Amino acid sequence: MKRIITTGLLAGLLAALPAAAQVKRYTEIKSTPLPQFKVPQPETYTLKNGMRVFLMEDHELPIVAVRAIIRTGSYWEPQNKVGLARLMGVVQRSGGTKTMTGDQMDDYLEARAAFVETGAGGDQSFATMNVLKQDFDDVFKVFVDVLRNPAFAQDKLDLAKVGANSAIARRNDNVGGITNREIGRLVYGAASPLVSLEEYGTIAAITRDDLVAWHKAYYVPNNIMIGVSGDFDSKTMKKSIEAAFGGWPKGTSPALGKIAYQAKNKPGVYFIEKPDVTQANIAMAHLGIEQTNPDYFAAQVMNEILSGGFSGRLMNNIRTKKGLAYGVSGGLGAAFDRPGLMRLGMQTKSASVYDAIAALKDEVRALTVAPPTDLEMTQAKEAILNSFIFNYDSRSGILAQQMNYAYHGLPANYLEMYRSNIEKVSKDDVLRVAKAYVHVDDLSLLIVGRAADFPKPLDTLGNVTKLDITIPKKPGA
Amino acid sequence: MHRLRALIVMTAVAVLAARGIRAQDVKAFEQNLTVHKLPNGLTVLIYRRPVAPVFSFFTFADVGAAQEVPGITGLAHMFEHMAFKGTSVIGTKDFAGEKVALDKVDAAYHAYDAERRSASPDAAKLDSLKKAFKDAQDAADNYIEKNEFSTIVDRAGGVGMNASTNSDQTVYFYSLPANKVELWAYLESSRFYDPVFREFYKERDVVMEERRLRTESTPGGRLIEQFDATAYLAHPYKQPVVGYMSDLQSFSREDAVAFFKKYYVPADLTIAIVGDVKAEEVIPLVDTYFGRIPAGPKPDTLRTVEPKQTAEKSVTLVDPSQPVYMEAYHRPEDTHADDPVYDVIAGVLSSGRTSRLYRSLVRDKKIAAGAAAFNGLPGTKYPTLIVMRAVPTPGHTNQEVQAAIREQLTRLQNEPISDDELKSVKTRTRAALIRSLDDNEGIAQQLAFCQARYGDWHEMFKSVDKLDKVTKEDVMRVAKATFVPTNRTVGMIESADAAMAAK
Numbered sequence: 001m002k003r004i005i006t007t008g009l010l011a012g013l014l015a016a017l018p019a020a021a022q023v024k025r026y027t028e029i030k031s032t033p034l035p036q037f038k039v040p041q042p043e044t045y046t047l048k049n050g051m052r053v054f055l056m057e058d059h060e061l062p063i064v065a066v067r068a069i070i071r072t073g074s075y076w077e078p079q080n081k082v083g084l085a086r087l088m089g090v091v092q093r094s095g096g097t098k099t100m101t102g103d104q105m106d107d108y109l110e111a112r113a114a115f116v117e118t119g120a121g122g123d124q125s126f127a128t129m130n131v132l133k134q135d136f137d138d139v140f141k142v143f144v145d146v147l148r149n150p151a152f153a154q155d156k157l158d159l160a161k162v163g164a165n166s167a168i169a170r171r172n173d174n175v176g177g178i179t180n181r182e183i184g185r186l187v188y189g190a191a192s193p194l195v196s197l198e199e200y201g202t203i204a205a206i207t208r209d210d211l212v213a214w215h216k217a218y219y220v221p222n223n224i225m226i227g228v229s230g231d232f233d234s235k236t237m238k239k240s241i242e243a244a245f246g247g248w249p250k251g252t253s254p255a256l257g258k259i260a261y262q263a264k265n266k267p268g269v270y271f272i273e274k275p276d277v278t279q280a281n282i283a284m285a286h287l288g289i290e291q292t293n294p295d296y297f298a299a300q301v302m303n304e305i306l307s308g309g310f311s312g313r314l315m316n317n318i319r320t321k322k323g324l325a326y327g328v329s330g331g332l333g334a335a336f337d338r339p340g341l342m343r344l345g346m347q348t349k350s351a352s353v354y355d356a357i358a359a360l361k362d363e364v365r366a367l368t369v370a371p372p373t374d375l376e377m378t379q380a381k382e383a384i385l386n387s388f389i390f391n392y393d394s395r396s397g398i399l400a401q402q403m404n405y406a407y408h409g410l411p412a413n414y415l416e417m418y419r420s421n422i423e424k425v426s427k428d429d430v431l432r433v434a435k436a437y438v439h440v441d442d443l444s445l446l447i448v449g450r451a452a453d454f455p456k457p458l459d460t461l462g463n464v465t466k467l468d469i470t471i472p473k474k475p476g477a
Numbered sequence: 478m479h480r481l482r483a484l485i486v487m488t489a490v491a492v493l494a495a496r497g498i499r500a501q502d503v504k505a506f507e508q509n510l511t512v513h514k515l516p517n518g519l520t521v522l523i524y525r526r527p528v529a530p531v532f533s534f535f536t537f538a539d540v541g542a543a544q545e546v547p548g549i550t551g552l553a554h555m556f557e558h559m560a561f562k563g564t565s566v567i568g569t570k571d572f573a574g575e576k577v578a579l580d581k582v583d584a585a586y587h588a589y590d591a592e593r594r595s596a597s598p599d600a601a602k603l604d605s606l607k608k609a610f611k612d613a614q615d616a617a618d619n620y621i622e623k624n625e626f627s628t629i630v631d632r633a634g635g636v637g638m639n640a641s642t643n644s645d646q647t648v649y650f651y652s653l654p655a656n657k658v659e660l661w662a663y664l665e666s667s668r669f670y671d672p673v674f675r676e677f678y679k680e681r682d683v684v685m686e687e688r689r690l691r692t693e694s695t696p697g698g699r700l701i702e703q704f705d706a707t708a709y710l711a712h713p714y715k716q717p718v719v720g721y722m723s724d725l726q727s728f729s730r731e732d733a734v735a736f737f738k739k740y741y742v743p744a745d746l747t748i749a750i751v752g753d754v755k756a757e758e759v760i761p762l763v764d765t766y767f768g769r770i771p772a773g774p775k776p777d778t779l780r781t782v783e784p785k786q787t788a789e790k791s792v793t794l795v796d797p798s799q800p801v802y803m804e805a806y807h808r809p810e811d812t813h814a815d816d817p818v819y820d821v822i823a824g825v826l827s828s829g830r831t832s833r834l835y836r837s838l839v840r841d842k843k844i845a846a847g848a849a850a851f852n853g854l855p856g857t858k859y860p861t862l863i864v865m866r867a868v869p870t871p872g873h874t875n876q877e878v879q880a881a882i883r884e885q886l887t888r889l890q891n892e893p894i895s896d897d898e899l900k901s902v903k904t905r906t907r908a909a910l911i912r913s914l915d916d917n918e919g920i921a922q923q924l925a926f927c928q929a930r931y932g933d934w935h936e937m938f939k940s941v942d943k944l945d946k947v948t949k950e951d952v953m954r955v956a957k958a959t960f961v962p963t964n965r966t967v968g969m970i971e972s973a974d975a976a977m978a979a980k
Contacts, residue, residue, distance in 0.1 A: 023765055025566065026629065026663050031656040034530050060528065061915050094830075106830040111901050113908030132908060159840060162870050166799075166846035169871045173798040175694055276797050277694035279686070309638065310561065310627035320624055323682030326690055347690050379632055386634025389654050393529040394915065 039392050042227070042399050043234060044406075049250045050222025053241055054403055056229040058395040062133040064230035065396060066140070068147060069407055070125040072218035075193045075259045081205050083164055083198040088152075088211045089120035090160045092127075095153035097145040102156055105142060114139045116146055122194065123259075123337065124407065125218070133231045137240070144244040147219065152211045164203045171197075172469055175274050175281050179345065179448045182467060183283040186270060186444040187341055189262030194338065200474040220251030227403045229396040259338050261287075265444045269464045272448040280353040280449035284360060285343035286442045288333040291408075295436065296334055297421035298429040303331035304380035305372050305430070306363065311379070313366070314344070318359050324348045325356065330363070332437055336408045342438055350453035354461075357445065364443070367434040371427040384422050391415055503938045506914075510924075511756035512934070513763065517772040518744030521763050522924045522934060524751040526917060530655040532752030533637075533917035536665060537925040538647040539747070540740035542718040543779060543859060549728050551684065551720015552736045554642040558680050559733060560649060561626055561640070564671040567664075568625040572673075575620035578613070579675065583730055585613040586678065590727065614678060621675060629664065633657045637918065644714055644856035646929070652918065655753040659762050665748070666766040669741050677730040685726070688719045696798035696970050704968035705855050707792040708805055708862060712783040714855040742773030749924035751917045783807070783860055791967035801970040802875040804882065805854065805862040806959045812931065817944040818955045819852050819863055824902035825894055825952070826850035826865070826885060831901065833888070834865070838881045844873040848882070858930065862966075863959065875969050889956035893949035907941055 042056040074085040093116060096102035109116060114131040116139065129143040172178055184195040226245075228237055265286050274281075289299060307314045307330050314328045325346040333340025344364065348356040372380070392398060405414045446467075451458055458464045509525040542553050565572045589606040592598050630638050630651060638651035649668070653661055692698040702717050709715035719725075748767075750759060786807055808819055827834045827850040834848035848867040855861065865886075867878040913919045927936040 023769065024659075024663070026660060029660045029663060031633075031660065034654055034656050037530050061911055063912060063915075107897075110829050110831045110905060111897065113905040130912070132911070159843065162843050163846055166868070166870045170799045170846075170868070173696055276696070277689075279689045279694050309631040309635075311624040311631050315627075316623045319683055320676065320679065321618075323679040324686070326683055326687040347694075348686060349689060379628060383631040383634070386632065386654060387636050389529065389531055389634065390636050390652065393531050393917075395528075396915075 034389060037389070037392065040395055040398060041412075042229075042402050044402075047221065047242070047245060049245070049248055051245055051248070052225040052406065053238075054225065054227040054399055054406075055234050055237060056227070056395050056399040057232060057234060058229055059231050062231050064129075064131055064133055064136050064228065064232055066129040066143060066226065066228050067400070067403070068127040068224055068226045069403060070127070070218060071223045071256065071407070072125050072214075072253070073121050073123045074196075075122050076254075076256055077193070077214075079191075079193065079196060080202060081210060082196045082202040084206050084210055084214060085120040085125065086198070087157065087160050087164065087203075087206055088214045089118050089125055090163075091152050091156050091211055092118040092150040092215065093146055094160065095156035096151050097142075097149045098151055099145060099149075100142065101151075102153060105146075109139065109142065112139060116143050118146060136232070140240060140244065147224075148248065150215060152208055152215075154208050157206075157208055157211065161203050161206075164198055165200060168198055168200060168203070168471060172471065175277050175279075175448055176347075178272060178274065178469060179281040179283050179446060182270075182272065182448070182469065183285050183343065183345070183444070183446050184341065186446060187265045187285045187287060187343075189265075192261040193259055194261055199472050201472065204475055218253050220253050221245055221248045222250050223253045225403055225406060227399050229399045261338060265442070267442050267444055269458075269461045270444060270446045270467050271451070271458055271464050272446070272467050272469055273451060274448050275450055277449055278350060278453075279347045280350050280356070280447055280454070281345075281347050282353065282356055282360065282445070282447055283343065283345040284357075284364075284443040284445045285341045286439060286444065288335075288340035288342040289437055290339055291334040291336050293334070295429075295433045297418070298425045298433040299332045299334065299437070300384065300422065301377070301380050301425045302367065302372075302430045302434060304383055305376050306367065307331050308380060308383055313363055314346075317363065318346065318356070322355075322359060324352055324359060328360075330360070332433075342443075350449055351455055353447065353449065353454050354456065357447075357461075361440055361443075364438060364440045367438050368431075368440070371431040374427070377425075377427050377430070381422060381425070385419065388419060503935070506938075510934070511760070512928070513756070513760050515743065515764065515768055517768065517770055518742065518775075519767050519770065520747045520928060521759075521767070522747070522749040522928055523754060523756045523759050524749065524920060524924060525754060525756065526751055526920070527753040530753045531652055531917065532655055532658070532661075532750055532754045533652040533921050534650060534661065534665065534748060534750040535918070535921035535925045536649040537747045537749075537929045538649075538741060539645075539745040539929055540647055540776075541643055541645040541856070541858075542716060542720075543644045543713045543856065544736075544740055544776070545713060545716060545720075547716075547721075548724060549732055549736065550716045550724045551688075551718075552724075552728055552733060553647055553740075554718055554720065555681070555684055555725075555728070555733055556737050556741075557640045557642045557647050557649075558684060559672060559674050559677065559737075560668045561624075562673060562675050562680070563622075563626045564667045564673055566671070567629065567667065568622050568673065568675060570620050570622060572620075575617060575673075575675070578617035578620060579673075579730075582610070582613045582617050582678070585610040586729060590729070594727070610678075617675065626664070629660075633660055643718055645858040648922075648925075650918065650921070652752075658750075658754060658759060661750075662759075662762040662766040666769060669743075669746065670766075670770045672737065674730050674733055677733065681725055681728075684719065685722065688717075688722060688725065692717060692719060696794070696796045696801065699796065700794055700801060700803070700968055700970055701854075703792045703794060704803065704805070704966065707790050707968065708807075708966040709783055709855075710786075711781050712859060713779070713781065714783070714859065714861070718855075738773075739776055742775060743767070743770050744772070744775045747925050747929040749921040749928070751921040751924070779859065786964050786966075789962045789965050789967070791969070793969045793971055795973045796970050797973050798970050799871075800869050800875045800972055801866070802869065802878045802882075803864060803866040803968045804879065805864040805966050805968075806961075806964045808852070808861060808863045808959055810860050811853070811857040815951075815955055817940065817947050818951045820906070820944060821899065821902055821947045821952055822889065822956065823850045823852050823863065824906060825889075825898050828902060828905060831898075833885050834867070834882065837885060838867055838878060842877075842881055844870060844877045844881060846870050848878070875971065879967070886956065886960040889952060890960060891953075894952055896949075899947070899949060899952075903944060903947075906944060910937070910941065 042054040077084040094102045112135045118127045131139040188194045328346035330344030511523045513521045589610040640649040838845035838848040845867040928934045
């Protein structure tokens with residue numbers, strides 16, 4: 001008998017299905033092991049001029065994505081010209097190239113629903129492209145041109161400066177932004193490039209020549225890695241890449257020095273008055289660890305116990321049990337080539353500011369006086385290990401990861417190592433790591449809010465340093 | 478649990494010969510999709526995408542803040558928070574005992590609340606009632622397994638667990654490894670089959686903190702609350718999704734239970750599950766677990782329709798903040814035939830670096846750091862607004878950006894947009910749809926939304942055809958009808974001296 005199969009009915013199939021299952025108690029629901037999943041790996045090779053290439057075919061959608069990473073960033077810009085790397089990243093694209101103005105490029109790309117974007121972060125800069133497959137060749141030409149031959153049109157630098165000045169003018173409008181910015185400055189020290197601020201004066205000091213010199217210094221093939229993912233044939237792609245970059249001569253880029261930051265923060269209480277809020281924003285922090293530290297894995301388990309998902313200690317005790325916060329977060333942070341921040345933070349109504357500070361400090365102390373319970377260890381490790389598959393759930397994501405590991409000098413099998421290291425962490429490791437890196441008395445405590453609404457005067461906390469976040473005036477203003 | 482301003486459903490675009498979504502693309506998509514309706518009215522969409530052994534789901538409940546009335550504003554969002562609190566099985570050490578304790582909490586709350594809101598509360602009595610209320614809560618807390626629902630999801634390897642409420646809908650979502658489908662079916666159905674509203678009053682405090690965070694303590698949040706209330710005269714879109722503080726301080730657990738019973742009927746639930754899942758394996762589990770939920774009558778549709786605006790309105794906040802400007806015009810809901818025309822208008826005005834607002838206000842006049850036009854504030858299900866928003870650059874004013882925005886709106890009324898602009902907007906929106914198809918979460922969200930709002934998931938692709946039919950004449954016609962002063966609401970933040978505001 002012929003059956004008509006319609007979407008949603010799959011009548012033939014369903015007829016043969018087993019009867020509906022029994023409702024089980026959740027503890028009795030068994031899951032079969034995940035099927036063996038072969039993780040796709042990018043193909044990598046190096047051009048003669050030192051440019052590293054990563055290719056990851058993915059034929060699901062007719063899209064090709066390119067990402068170049070350039071080894072430079074705002075951490076290495078002169079401190080009297082803070083904003084230089086970022087402005088170069090903006091104008092590299094907006095200012096066009098020798099063959100196409102920025103405005104022409106906007107029209108050209110948007111007619112094709114394509115993107116070419118450039119920018120600078122702290123420790124790396126980037127150029128990206130995303131295009132429908134059939135336009136790859138046309139748009140890749142534009143991308144290569146932007147990467148190699150930006151024109152840095154003066155009028156686009158002027159426009160980028162207007163945007164920069166606008167962001168400076170608005171930087172104290174949002175209480176969360178103030179808190180994030182200033183806690184970092186308290187820990188790393190205001191003089192550190194990690195937390196340097198663009199000011200009217202530093203923006204005014206930047207010239208077109210600075211942009212040109214910055215690009216010339218760092219944008220050389222041996223200082224760049226490039227990754228391509230999407231719907232392409234690797235053989236053809238290699239030819240395109242060779243044609244685009246093969247003739248680009250190797251250069252010498254300036255050595256990137258160690259990033260400076262203060263060895264130790266000044267513990268104590270700091271306050272910033274923000275008159276138009278009904279909550280106090282609280283942050284407390286000191287230096288964290290480097291990601292290459294062997295204790296990094298135990299720190300991840302500790303962080304999961306402290307603030308993982310909706311079921312960590314901070315959520316349980318401060319949000320759910322006490323109702324003191326909507327958002328509460330914290331953990332021992334790690335970074336490359338510098339320590340991250342050991343940091344906790346929350347917002348709470350002005351009336352409970354002191355209760356909230358006490359509650360946060362209690363959580364910090366608890367980490368260092370007793371190991372986690374066996375149940376906490378089991379839960380934290382299961383959460384990390386069972387969600388591990390999500391590290392591999394997209395090909396473009398795997399490519400980005402591999403480039404990131406290569407950028408920071410980690411082995412390609414870092415994720416597998418990570419996994420086995422997490423499995424090995426014991427509760428004594430967690431306690432040891434907490435004792436070694438978490439120090440409640442070393443925290444700089446920052447409160448941003450409206451002191452008039454606090455239940456007691458601020459100085460009940462002891463000696464309070466008031467921070468002035470007034471924006472320095474424009475030069476000559 | 479953040480509020481999604483509006484679920485962004487890619488209003489996809491244009492079939493250009495070279496760059497179109499072809500019928501066979503929809504066919505290919507269809508082959509991996511199964512729509513399954515349960516006898517109780519609940520709809521499940523299953524889309525197979527075996528890229529990795531994981532899946533994501535998106536539960537769409539057709540209830541939002543627009544279903545609230547004064548006194549219970551914030552309740553739809555409050556239930557969203559309750560949906561993480563567990564059931565009679567999850568989150569409790571002894572439900573029989575807990576149930577008794579919870580009833581005592583309710584009684585103690587009502588005694589305290591009645592005294593608190595009486596004409597002249599007696600201070601001593603109020604204190605003792607407050608203490609009794611706190612003691613009752615502490616007693617009930619002894620039965621609780623804290624955050625057990627979330628813990629089960631975390632331990633199973635769940636990621637991205639969250640939920641969100643806006644004026645139109647409440648949505649729940651996370652992702653799991655592919656071997657956890659049965660656990661997922663159990664957990665997600667339990668939320669609506671057997672929710673227990675434990676820790677209600679503590680969670681109310683959490684929601685008040687959320688209100689302070691998002692609305693009271695940021696200039697933008699304060700402006701939006703005032704703006705919605707100014708633009709709307711009658712329709713509940715004028716009410717804040719998070720609720721008024723007085724309502725948050727007053728509504729009770731029974732209010733939340735009643736709201737849940739009325740609106741969380743299976744006929745109002747649409748669930749999309751996307752990833753390495755097979756329909757023939759998912760359907761029996763869905764039937765078993767979601768089939769438990771008893772059918773209920775679909776609630777009445779909203780009666781109040783916003784009357785036609787007849788006078789220009791405006792609201793100005795004087796705040797310690799740089800200036801912000803917005804103006805908006807009433808427009809129909811997203812199921813209206815002109816919806817794609819509004820999408821084209823927003824695209825021409827503000828999508829990308831070729832857009833008119835960017836080129837005029839930002840690039841050429843340099844009076845704004847950013848300028849945007851968008852649809853769907855406060856919602857999309859009922860007649861809504863098309864909004865222009867701009868932030869002036871230092872030394873420039875709201876009045877300057879206002880004049881420049883209006884210049885662009887007048888242009889749309891008086892001269893046809895160019896063929897290239899129209900074509901480009903269509904191409905880019907369609908490409909955005911294609912780009913959105915490589916992500917389980919995004920696909921699940923779009924499927925559930927289209928099925929729930931339009932009654933047909935095909936709307937994901939049909940919107941392409943609809944947008945492709947938009948003409949230059951349509952744009953002029955709609956611009957002429959919409960951008961008139963009597964249909965306008967203006968909202969502004971003007972800078973106050975921060976030192977003055979501290980007083």
